[in-house]
Amino acid sequence: MTLLYFIIAISVLVVIHEYGHFWVARRCGVKVLRFSVGFGNPLFSWKDKHDTEFAIAPIPLGGYVKMLDEREGPVPEHLLDQAFTQKTAWQRIAIAAAGPIANFLFAIIAYWILFVAGTTGVVPVVGEVKDSTPAAVAGLRSGDEIIAIDGEETTSWQEVSWQLVNFIGEDASFPVVVESESGAQRRVDISVSAWLSDSEAPDPIDGLGIEPRRMDIPAQIGQLSEDGRALASGLKTGDIILEVDLTPISDWYQWVEIVQAAPEQTLALLIERDDQTQVLSLTPARKELDDGEVIGFVGAGVQVPEIPADWLRTSQAGFLQALSLGVEKTWNLIGFTLESLWKMIRGDVSVKNLSGPITIAKVAGSSASGGLESFIGFLALLSVSLGVLNLLPVPMLDGGHILFYSAEMLTGKPLPEKVQIAAIKVGMFLLFSLMAVAFYNDISRL
Known part of the structure; x- marks a missing residue:
């Protein structure tokens, strides 16, 4: 089932990403030759009235939109105006950017649906504070409910974790508002230094020295x-x-x-x-x-066992407020993803945190087993990551193409072919290196 959920997740996000390219290409008058979900020889395919082939291929690790392009062979005179290479630089930029933008729009819609339907999480009540940890030094106590971290409200342990991950790899001090069992609120300041920077799979809650309140669970x-x-x-x-x-x-x-x-x-x-x-x-x-x-x-x-009702909290928003929250959530995730990548480049966070298809498959399976809400949230998160990755200014990625076309707009002519080829080789090296690290991390976690 894990493999099935992985294929579903990747296929959904590939369709969304490639449809963004496809839709804008059509609007710009570019002839699309093939829309493929997966790589390899098509398992089956069909054509629409525009003679575009839609294909399902056997390797579910991505997809592509193939457009009419003079760089890939002679283009008949009567189709020349529909070639990608004949379009203006800004049109080509729009086509390249459309895939990642589609990923971001999907995440906004997914979070919008979740916020309208209501999200349920476990109330963040501290069960135990370990001695000589940042939480203990700051004065957190058993029974405290974490109300806010660094000014952001935290209604569940998931939100606590999301706020804490912003400080991984940093030297920082941040305020935490807690409410004791008696109902009195107080502020504590937690200080961390190079926090969890060497950890392969950092758990920010455990890293602070906190154990959530635990249920009495029989050994079954x-x-x-x-x-x-x-x-x-x-x-x-x-x-x-x-x-x-x-x-x-x-x-x-x-x-x-x-x-x-x-x-x-x-x-x-x-x-x-x-x-x-x-x-x-x-x-x-x-x-x-x-x-x-x-x-x-x-x-x-x-x-x-079933979690007691008073341990759970459901947050629900109105139609327009949920849309606003969806935009805010997606924007924050984009920023968090970029910041995490920058921390890896600086060495503040271990590259062991990079994950490949094996880890993604496991998370897809576990999120699906947690229910529809969990799986939709996972898809939204992965969609943002895919969008950000593709916008990086690395040749072979959408961001690399945008960089080339932007340079063309500034100079009035395309970059020399030798420069583009050299840049693509560098991009291939970077991408394959990234993939190799991700696969190695996946295998080492088995």
């Missing part, structure tokens, strides 16, 4: 990895862990602590299944974390 097995030790040992979904090595298990957290502390050590389990007890033997696999710590891992997820 929910999901099992097909290649995990838990399934191989005979554990099944719905099993309740009663004892480990004769130690009674009170909740899921205790079970996780015992497993993580016992890599490659055999554990004797007493479980309950269908109102009967059984004894199983389980040896957690060895897993090394980013910081070098070695923990036990069995490939088992928890059976999550």
Whole structure:
């Protein structure tokens, strides 16, 4: 199912991106020869009344719009006015920019729908504050609800995380407004230095030293990895862990602590299944974390009980307000994406944070399992990332083409062919290097 959701996500965003190019090209009088979703020889295709071929190809990692272009071969005299190369520089800029703009418009519409329908999140109440962490030094306490961070309201843990990621890799001090269990509000100032800059997958909430308020969750097995030790040992979904090595298990957290502390050590389990007890033997696999710590891992997820209603908060906006919030959310994400890329270039954030198709597929699957709201939010986020990436002034990307055509507008003539070829080679090197790092990160996370 993860692969299916990945294909759906990529296909939707490719169609949106390429349709932006297609729509503006048609409006500028350019003849479109092919609109392909995916790469490779078409699995099937059809043509419209304008003789444009629409194709579905087998490699779902992108797509393209092929236009009539003198650079790719002779163009018949009667079609010359429909060639891309015959259009003005500003028209070519509009066609190149239309793909990323379409991605941004999709994100605005997606967030608009979400805000109108209402988004539900877990109220950000602190469960535990770890000693000697930025949160502890600032004076956050168990039971505090985080009301705002750096002047921005935070109604859920997701919003808390989004506000905190802005400070990753930075030396900063920012205000946090909290409300105690008694209802009294106060401000604390949290200071960080080169915060989480070396982390491969930074968790800003944990990085501050905060653990969200936790439910009482029984040690009941929910999901099992097909290649995990838990399934191989005979554990099944719905099993309740009663004892480990004769130690009674009170909740899921205790079970996780015992497993993580016992890599490659055999554990004797007493479980309950269908109102009967059984004894199983389980040896957690060895897993090394980013910081070098070695923990036990069995490939088992928890059976999550229903979250209490008073732990949840639903935010809903009117029609016009939701549109405004959608624009604001998309704009902030564009800024955040650009800032994150700049931090990587400066070395303030590790390039280990780059993700390729494997990680994207996993996130697509997990977001889809979280429901339609979660999946739409993921599509919007990925759409913004795709739009920003394509606008970077790198030859071979839309932003590179815009750079060439802008130079042509300024000088009154196209850049010399040798300059364009050299720039494209540099662009290819940069893109393939970026892809190689992303694939390496994906594989290292497996």
